[in-house]
Amino acid sequence: MAPMKTIFALASGVGRAGMAVYRLSGPAAGRTLVDLTGRPLPEPRRACRRRLCDAAGDVLDDGLVLWFPAPRSFTGEDVVELHLHGGRAIARALTEALLAAGLEPAEPGEFSRRAFMAGKLDLTQAEAIADLVDAETTAQRRQALRQLEGSLSGLYDDWRERLLRCQAHLEAEIDFSDEDLPDGLGEAARTALAALGEEIGRHLADGRRGERLREGLSVAILGAPNVGKSSLLNRIAGREAAIVSSIAGTTRDIIEVNLDLSGYPVTLADTAGLRDAAEAIEEEGVRRAKARAEIADLRLVVFDAAALPALDPVSLALVDGRSLIVVNKSDLASVTLPERIEGYPVLAVSAENGDGVDGLLAALGEKASELLDGSGAPVISRARHRRALEETETALRRALEASSAELAAEDIRLAGRELGRITGRIDVEEMLDVIFREFCIGK
Numbered sequence: 457m458a459p460m461k462t463i464f465a466l467a468s469g470v471g472r473a474g475m476a477v478y479r480l481s482g483p484a485a486g487r488t489l490v491d492l493t494g495r496p497l498p499e500p501r502r503a504c505r506r507r508l509c510d511a512a513g514d515v516l517d518d519g520l521v522l523w524f525p526a527p528r529s530f531t532g533e534d535v536v537e538l539h540l541h542g543g544r545a546i547a548r549a550l551t552e553a554l555l556a557a558g559l560e561p562a563e564p565g566e567f568s569r570r571a572f573m574a575g576k577l578d579l580t581q582a583e584a585i586a587d588l589v590d591a592e593t594t595a596q597r598r599q600a601l602r603q604l605e606g607s608l609s610g611l612y613d614d615w616r617e618r619l620l621r622c623q624a625h626l627e628a629e630i631d632f633s634d635e636d637l638p639d640g641l642g643e644a645a646r647t648a649l650a651a652l653g654e655e656i657g658r659h660l661a662d663g664r665r666g667e668r669l670r671e672g673l674s675v676a677i678l679g680a681p682n683v684g685k686s687s688l689l690n691r692i693a694g695r696e697a698a699i700v701s702s703i704a705g706t707t708r709d710i711i712e713v714n715l716d717l718s719g720y721p722v723t724l725a726d727t728a729g730l731r732d733a734a735e736a737i738e739e740e741g742v743r744r745a746k747a748r749a750e751i752a753d754l755r756l757v758v759f760d761a762a763a764l765p766a767l768d769p770v771s772l773a774l775v776d777g778r779s780l781i782v783v784n785k786s787d788l789a790s791v792t793l794p795e796r797i798e799g800y801p802v803l804a805v806s807a808e809n810g811d812g813v814d815g816l817l818a819a820l821g822e823k824a825s826e827l828l829d830g831s832g833a834p835v836i837s838r839a840r841h842r843r844a845l846e847e848t849e850t851a852l853r854r855a856l857e858a859s860s861a862e863l864a865a866e867d868i869r870l871a872g873r874e875l876g877r878i879t880g881r882i883d884v885e886e887m888l889d890v891i892f893r894e895f896c897i898g899k
């Protein structure tokens with residue numbers, strides 16, 4: 457194997473800032489720190505103030521340095537952290553000095569990748585770091601933190617361990633039964649596998665809460681042209697995000713606004729009016745609006761108070777359990793507003809003067825919490841995990857129906873490999889460990 461390169465990167469944000477943190481990882485990290493400071497390595501894991509100079513003796517900056525010798529570091533390698541002043545000139549000079557010393561700029565995610573390779577993190581935890589950095593709301597932050605702390609690792613490792621044990625038992629039976637092989641699965645293995653399959657099934661039936669939370673809940677504002685969808689979005693966003701016009705059909709594209717509703721991430725999308733478009737370009741907008749309505753987690757179906765008691769039939773057809781019914785232009789209503797439409801409560805608002813918008817946001821926040829809050833049990837946070845879990849479940853079901861012990865063992869092996877893919881723990885050695893530990897084969 458080629459000697460491990462020593463990498464470096466600016467770990468904090470880019471540009472003008474009070475401080476900038478640089479991270480170095482690899483075998484040359486310690487030597488580089490000695491060269492930069494002209495002093496011996498500081499005590500491990502203690503911040504020390506040092507002046508940093510390049511090879512020509514030119515002072516780069518004065519800051520704090522930290523030394524994390526392997527293996528007690530983020531990557532498991534020798535790591536150095538430099539806490540310097542922010543600023544492009546320092547960044548440039550330091551980068552030049554590090555390149556001159558033979559270090560290489562890190563690839564995206566390379567520190568976490570090295571941490572994974574060193575067994576410091578599994579894949580769900582590495583993904584959680586990315587999610588934590590991207591988290592925009594409280595609920596997203598909490599989910600990422602729980603995952604980083606190993607909520608999913610623990611669950612999937614436990615399941616995999618149970619699978620490996622079943623597999624080991626079964627393979628021992630196959631290898632060591634005298635003449636005739638046992639038919640299919642033994643009773644104990646069958647019970648254990650069926651229970652595991654049920655647990656995985658329950659975990660899969662989480663209403664996609666974790667994935668929705670990661671991605672943000674998607675809410676589409678739907679309704680006939682001119683009911684005030686764009687005005688409502690603008691009112692909610694508190695800024696002029698969409699074109700507001702009194703000429704029907706001018707909101708042709710979809711405009712999105714990201715909201716933080718008491719900790720829940722919500723993406724609100726304005727759509728073109730739902731009606732039979734006269735122009736081709738409008739037709740495209742209507743098509744997109746309908747597509748958006750299909751994929752939305754929630755729909756705000758907007759009606760015009762000024763048009764009451766008439767209700768647009770195309771919009772009415774979209775009302776279902778995923779919808780909140782909004783009657784806009786309450787300031788113009790000449791008749792009493794209905795309390796319910798299609799059996800659902802009506803939220804009266806005026807995008808014009810802001811009446812009822814707080815109530816609408818509260819109702820939306822409540823819906824978001826219904827969809828995103830769970831029992832606190834770990835939830836699937838990525839499609840990648842879901843796919844692997846579905847494969848696991850399928851393989852388990854096949855194992856339970858297998859006609860011979862060999863076929864069952866093969867399916868259990870596949871199930872275990874799929875689970876191992878999620879955390880990145882796919883290791884034959886481990887399988888052997890289980891066999892040897894439990895059965896003392898070939899002592």
Ligand code: GDP
Binds near residue numbers: 687705729786787788
């Ligand atoms: P959209 O086609 O559904 O997006 O409707 P717009 O937001 O473009 O609004 C259409 C027209 O209705 C514009 O002239 C708005 O100023 C007006 N409008 C929107 N909301 C209200 C409201 O709450 N009250 C009143 N009086 N007019 C509104």
Ligand code: ZN
Binds near residue numbers: 685686706707728729
């Ligand atoms: Zn509009």
